[in-house]
Amino acid sequence: MNPKLRQLVIAGVVLLVTSVLVGVWVGSAARRLAAAEDASSGVALASAADEGYCTGELKVILRRVLTSCGLVPGGSTRGCQPLQAKSVAAMSGGDFNALFAPLAERAAIIQFDQDSAELDLGALTLLDETFADQSGASYFLVVSRASPEGSVGYNRDLSRRRASAVLDHLQASFNDPDLEQEVGLLWLGEEFAQLDPEFCSWQRSRPVGLCSSAELNRSAFIAWIDCRL
């Protein structure tokens, strides 16, 4: 074979093989791209937490309570008084407290001295730690109570001041623009859903010492609610 012709044939064959490989690779990518354009990505979107305990029943009651007590946009007031809480929850005090049973790991009980709405050091620390542990929760409930000493009206006001003390501290300590939409206050006085000694085993700001019903209800029960409404 003519040397020049042989050189051209060799070069042609090698170039052809190279070009065919490139063509096949690129063509294959183009076909995959066309196929992929029809498929959705299936990537999850970021959202607030919605834990397993957020049953339909719980959500219905939460929505009622949160709307009436000023958390859900459109609610008229911030904070529920005992009679309102009782009517919007439409349940007994025991059932109301049972709603919070799944929150044992996310809740804390901020305790106060008798006839006082002042947060002590232990209360401030526990409140800060609990609030900072928001995780994916959307709502922070503050359910304050009072022990039965004194008149019903006085205790109603005392529990309101306890709830307010908690909110005031959160506003001062956490510059959280969502605070208005996420913190809900319920003050129950001595009238509704009082805590029984079973709650002594929950996280409290005064973990040592007496834990009678009276001590337990001079308190603000706080909890993040990991439910989407």
Next chain:
Amino acid sequence: MSPQVRILLWILIVFSLLGALFAGISTYDFVAHLDRQVHAITCAFVPGLAARDASGTSGCHAAMMSPYSSVLRTSTWGGIPISLPGLAVFAFLLAFALHLLLSGQPLERADTWFLLAATLLPVVVSAVYFAIAVTKVGAVCKLCIGIYVASLGVLVAAVLLHWRAVRPRGQGATWGRFLAYAVQGVAFVLVPVLLYLALKPAYPQAALAGCGSLLHPEDKYDVRIAVASRAGGIPAIEVMDPLCAACKGFTQRLSASGFEQQLELEVVLFPLDKECNWMVSESLHPGACAVSETILAAGPQAPAVLAWVFDHQEELRRLGDLGAAAVQARVKQEFPEIASNLGKPATKSRLNRSLRWVVSNSLPVLTPQLYVGGEKVCDEDTDLGLEYVLSRLLERRGTAGGGR
């Protein structure tokens, strides 16, 4: 033709084949990504024996995703992979060596001068790319090393062949042959490159409109970290996990692209670690929450801490497997001045707000993500297509009047 020359030609053929093999695999891996999806890539001295890299942690992945792996990236999506002309050059050397071998004639200096010039080209390119790999990319890939070795091999074979070649018969014939070889060499490079450009899929123009936008771009939670504040720059937000290798690679690509200079870039931390992120059931990057908290606790030092975290990402990922305490202890050792802020409720709360910023914008649970002027750069365009898309996005924003 003497037996020694014949052996040297065989050596030239073997090294040309090796170079073509490594450059071909590299080209194949690059071209596979033209489908805008994620693929495992080959990164081994003996391709086929080692497992392919699907995690994006190999040097080959770093090299391929770096802006130096291809040219003309702003003109065509992904650019032209530098390994493609590499493949063509080795293919040409193979054809040339076969031609010399099959001719059976004693080699002339006219042939070997050209061979020297042709084999010098991959050596020079290899030297340049080795320097880039060490100084810019910070990783050397095994396929690239294969190409470097093959380049040296063909050059050494060419030098020895030149030493054994006989003098040319006439000057005129030498230049004519030289020119003919050069034309062949150029054709070997041009044909595959033009074929590549002709067949590569067109960029879907709809993607230029972005892949969504931020619902609430404002920083009401005060969680964004300014990392590149250019006066008059277009606002851009990078959503990242500080322990994610892809995020580090993306940040480096963005910086090397040169387009970062036109952006007022902020970072939102989105650790894919279940310690603090309720949106993931398994921790993709254990320790990322602890690292993120540390960065947020650093205040004005945050960009410096973030840069340090990227530099020590592998070490921190290993520590992350031992627990958050081990990660934070290492960072505290490096930045003792921020230790007092760690673990405080306010710092934890700030990290939580960073996640809530992501929730408020309903962003996909993945990292990295880039938003330019509130528009999301499609995830498929954050690697090979970054320069192509950014150049167009910025041009459009500039034409639209100013970027803010």
